[in-house]
Amino acid sequence: MAFSGGFGVTAAQGATNPNNDFQVANPPNDGISSLSWSPTANFLVSTSWDCEVYCYDVQANGQAVPKASIKHDKPALCSAWMHDGSAVFSGGCDNMVKKWDLATNTPTQIAAHDLPIRHLAWIPEVGLLVTGSWDKTLKYWDARQPTPTLQVQLPERCYALSCTHPLLVVGCAERHLQIFNLSNPQTPYRSIQSPLKYQTRCVATFPDKSGYLIGSIEGRVAVNHVEDSLASKNFTFKCHREQADIYAVNSISFHPRHGTFVTTGSDGVFNFWDKDSKQRLKQMQKCNAPIPCGAFNRDGSIFAYAVSYDWSKGGQDPMASAQGGNNIFLHATEETEVKPRPPANRVGGRR
Incomplete structure (x- = not known):
């Protein structure tokens, strides 16, 4: 499917949509917690705090x-x-996983935990x-089975995976990181503390499987390799970050073709970033609310992102009245945004 930057935008421009991206009609009614694309077609799924x-x-x-949509009993997170x-x-938050068969539009519970998944x-x-x-x-x-084939104890609550x-790679509370080689899933290959000083918010494994990225609430990303030989x-x-204001890194996604993120x-x-050349490829215009999640489609031609409250300011959000609701936008990526560049000396504010 061809998807280019020339299509019309259905919403008014401005602070709500400063990048002039396509605005998805009929978005969720509450905070958007995840976005994921089909690996075979341009179908996009979102989960939300409205339990849907x-x-x-995407045409x-x-x-x-x-x-279509299905409903959980409590907020859907992933x-x-x-x-x-x-x-x-x-x-x-209903402590269960549902498998939604799209051909029959039938959801079935297939997994459960004692606390939210x-x-x-x-x-x-x-x-x-x-x-x-x-x-x-x-x-x-x-x-196909009602009980797990394997259960592994984590040192703390799962915050990222x-x-x-x-x-x-599993990021847990208290900055614990569990790195698994799935040829031996029962035991972590490595158990370490995050190199970042504050709470882990997200992780993303490298496409070449040699390492992973970690994002934290302190507006910082770590580029880490699994083996000591690559340390x-x-x-x-x-x-x-904006001057003295520091914001959480909510999600990290690798481009499926170029390996940028x-x-x-x-x-x-x-x-958009290139870890190998250590530079930012492009910074997009600021939206009027947090971006809690984002994801590339299967060929990287579209980046979907949500604009909605992410609970980073707790239950009382002073910007709630100015956010303009919960929205999903589709950004048609350009080669200059996602294609690797020759090495430079810095990426962001490298420490």
């Missing part, structure tokens, strides 16, 4: 047509697709779903 899981069909002209695009997994990932190489929970466990599920088989390539850099932040900005 929504599926949109060639940029129109995003709502297709989503992932099966490798063949036939089903969506979603989890959340914060993250999950489908691992096609082994045909299992992995779920991370605030109950301090990591569980692996065969969707990313997998590129066989590398699985000289590790570094951290500052981002999502994008960060989204509580400052309402998303930035």
Whole structure:
């Protein structure tokens, strides 16, 4: 499907949509917690604090047509697709995972924890779903079985999770990081403390499986490698900051073709980066509310991002009246934004 920057935008321009991106009609009614794309077509799924899981069909002209939705009993926090695009997994504060068969529009509970499920990932190489929970466990599920095939105790609550088989990285509370080699999923390959000084917000495994990125609430990203032999390539850099104001890095996503990545932040900005040349490729215009999540589609031609409250200021949000609701935008990526560049000396405010 061709998707270029020439389509019309259906919403008024301004602070709500400063990057002139396509605005998805009929967005969720509360804070948006995750976005995930089908690996086989341009179908986009979102989860929300309104307990709903929504599926949109993104068409060639940029129109995003709502297709269907299912409901959890409590806020939905995470989503992932099966490798063949036939089903969506979603989890959340009702402590369960639902498998949504799109052909029959039927959701079925297939997994459960004792506390909310914060993250999950489908691992096609082994045909299992992995779920991370605030109950301090990591569980692996065969969707055809009612009990987990494996349960691993975590040192703390799961706050972040990313997998590129066989590398699985779990970010936990108190800055714990658990690095797994899925050839031996019962035992962490490494258990370390985050190199960042504050709470882990997100992680993203490298496409080449040699390392991972960590984002924290202090507006900083760490580039870390699994093996000590590559430790000289590790570094951290500052981002999502405005003078004295520091914002959380809410999500990190790698481009599927170029290996560059994008960060989204509580400052309402998303930035494109190249870790290998150590530089920012482009900083986009600031939205009027935080960007809690974002994701590239299967070929990297579209970056979807949500603009909604992310709870970074707690239950009382002083900007709530100015946010303009909850929105999803579709950004048609340009080569200059996502294609690697020759090395430079700095990336962001490198430490």
